[in-house]
Amino acid sequence: PGSATPSPPSAAPADSNLFAHRRPVHERQCLRWWWCCLREGMLRTDPIVQKYPQYLPTEEEVSLTLELIQRPEHKELKKALTEHIAIAGCLPSSLLRFCWQARQDKKFGAECAEGALGWLARCLAVRVKLNVDSLLDNGPFPEKWMEKYMSAMPISFHRTDKQGHPVMIQRLGNVDLEAFKELWLEGEELQAKAGLAVNAVVLFHIRSMEYLTQVVMGAESRKRGRVVDRMLAVMDLEGVGLKHLNSPLKAFFSAVAQNSTPLFPEILHANLVANVPWIVAKAGWPIAKSFLHPVTQDKFCMLSSSAEFKAKLLELMAPEDIPPYFGGKCTCEECAGGALRGGSLWDFEQSRRRGEAAATLEAAAAAKVVQPPNGNDHSTGTSPMRERRYTPPQSLEITPPRSRGGDTEKA
Numbered sequence: 001p002g003s004a005t006p007s008p009p010s011a012a013p014a015d016s017n018l019f020a021h022r023r024p025v026h027e028r029q030c031l032r033w034w035w036c037c038l039r040e041g042m043l044r045t046d047p048i049v050q051k052y053p054q055y056l057p058t059e060e061e062v063s064l065t066l067e068l069i070q071r072p073e074h075k076e077l078k079k080a081l082t083e084h085i086a087i088a089g090c091l092p093s094s095l096l097r098f099c100w101q102a103r104q105d106k107k108f109g110a111e112c113a114e115g116a117l118g119w120l121a122r123c124l125a126v127r128v129k130l131n132v133d134s135l136l137d138n139g140p141f142p143e144k145w146m147e148k149y150m151s152a153m154p155i156s157f158h159r160t161d162k163q164g165h166p167v168m169i170q171r172l173g174n175v176d177l178e179a180f181k182e183l184w185l186e187g188e189e190l191q192a193k194a195g196l197a198v199n200a201v202v203l204f205h206i207r208s209m210e211y212l213t214q215v216v217m218g219a220e221s222r223k224r225g226r227v228v229d230r231m232l233a234v235m236d237l238e239g240v241g242l243k244h245l246n247s248p249l250k251a252f253f254s255a256v257a258q259n260s261t262p263l264f265p266e267i268l269h270a271n272l273v274a275n276v277p278w279i280v281a282k283a284g285w286p287i288a289k290s291f292l293h294p295v296t297q298d299k300f301c302m303l304s305s306s307a308e309f310k311a312k313l314l315e316l317m318a319p320e321d322i323p324p325y326f327g328g329k330c331t332c333e334e335c336a337g338g339a340l341r342g343g344s345l346w347d348f349e350q351s352r353r354r355g356e357a358a359a360t361l362e363a364a365a366a367a368k369v370v371q372p373p374n375g376n377d378h379s380t381g382t383s384p385m386r387e388r389r390y391t392p393p394q395s396l397e398i399t400p401p402r403s404r405g406g407d408t409e410k411a
Helices: 031-039 059-069 072-085 091-104 110-130 132-138 145-152 177-194 200-224 249-263 278-291 294-299 306-316 333-337 344-369
Strands: 155-160 166-171 231-236 268-274 300-303
Touching: 059 072, 059 091, 059 110, 072 091, 072 110, 091 110, 110 132, 110 249, 132 200, 145 177, 145 200, 145 344, 155 200, 155 344, 166 200, 177 200, 177 249, 200 249, 200 344, 268 294, 268 306, 278 300, 294 300, 300 306
Parallel strands: 166 231, 231 268, 268 300
Antiparallel strands: 155 166
16 A cells, blocks of 8 residues: 555545445455555544554454455355445455454454454354344334334434544433333333344344444445544433343343444444443442453543533534533434434434335325226235335445556556
8 A cells, every 4th residue: 555545535436436335346456445445444543542553453464354355265254244244335444343353352463364254254143143134124123113212212323523423322311211111021022023033122222223334324434535434422321320220221231232242343432421420430430441451441431520521522522513411502303302312313214214105105006097907906916015125325435546557456
């Protein structure tokens, strides 16, 4: 790779879209194109990660992983990575995150490449077990499930911070414990009825994270002309007490953590934990963090007072993007309503439902115009309904550098 990293244009020609979904990756493509995409990812430029360069995978390790995944025996892994797993369709920046996981297992060089594919295989296995690929299309959730989930577990995908990280907000003190207990029982019933691998409440959270990585991050990547593959989490603990620990919340977070680690490795930029009890922030956390990886320690920011929490938010986010209940000036519809209901996930869900409703009306209209010969003949087994499926966001478009004689072939 050259010393300078070219900036991708806002609208590149279709032929230059190297990382488009379902497009085969030719083994002789210029590695300089790969590194353009890699260096536009967010892991290497993360200000927290940059303080610990010794933990970052080397370019050689990522390059070895790219070469390794081209082998015929890894055909299914490459297909899954290209079509469903890679954020913004960029293979190198996604493999960099899997290499990071391998490095945490003390694997370096060629072993890191092998370990990264091991983590990728684990990711694919969990995706198959939970049927993640179809969750955004037509998951097993009944109508009104999202409304029940949001009323019991307040969460919102709310704008971005100053660095472009999508922001996820959770207000755990506002969890309706009785409603969540009922929802958890419904989730167990749905798990047994539909043969799900986990409680449906856990699966819906996994669906929300799939929405974040494939829809939100994909859109932000196209908007910003770089791969956006990290998030800022804001967790408000005001009102949390022992009653929360003696509820299904404990089993919920345990199952979420167990499945999210292989599914969405290294997408967390930072986690602001607000309104932490003083004894936890000043005594409990210093002891607990000593057992964590140094980078993970730095990712968590424990804030016990509202003043220091607001100051930290203003450091990371623009005032107009901060909800008013955190002292900001956001005037979006959700903030005006005063209750978390999913943020952009709510809008996505409503749009999806409108699309399904439009398909139903279109099919009904077509059925009135085109009738079978006897007026009620279904012998052909066909249906006027058309299947409407969620389409993954288009990949980030990057214009490859011009060839200079034999340079491209050598690279």
